[in-house]
Amino acid sequence: MKFRKKPVVIDAVQWIPNPETWKKIKEMEGAVKDPLNMIVWHTAREFLDVPALGGHMTAEDGDWVIKNVKGEFYTCKPDIFEQTYEPVED
Secondary structure (H helix, E strand, O other): OOOOOOOOOOEEEEOOOOHHHHHHHHHHHOOOOOHHHOOEEEOOOOEEEEEEOOEEEEEOOOOEEEEOOOOOEEEEOHHHHHHHOOOOOO
């Protein structure tokens, strides 16, 4: 049998190492009670440490940070993001 993924709307921000994008990431993240589950910007090397289901992921310049429908975060390379997602109207 074949299956098609149900259409879902996600929140996502493309990581560009600058204060404006960092602000968007933190707004998408919202209030996090446990500091071990916070997204962290490692400014010296310009990458993000993203707590994800099953462990931490790294977002490098140009990668997407995605918040799924359950509020979990993960990262996605730009080429895969472009093949998988399309913009929706608010």
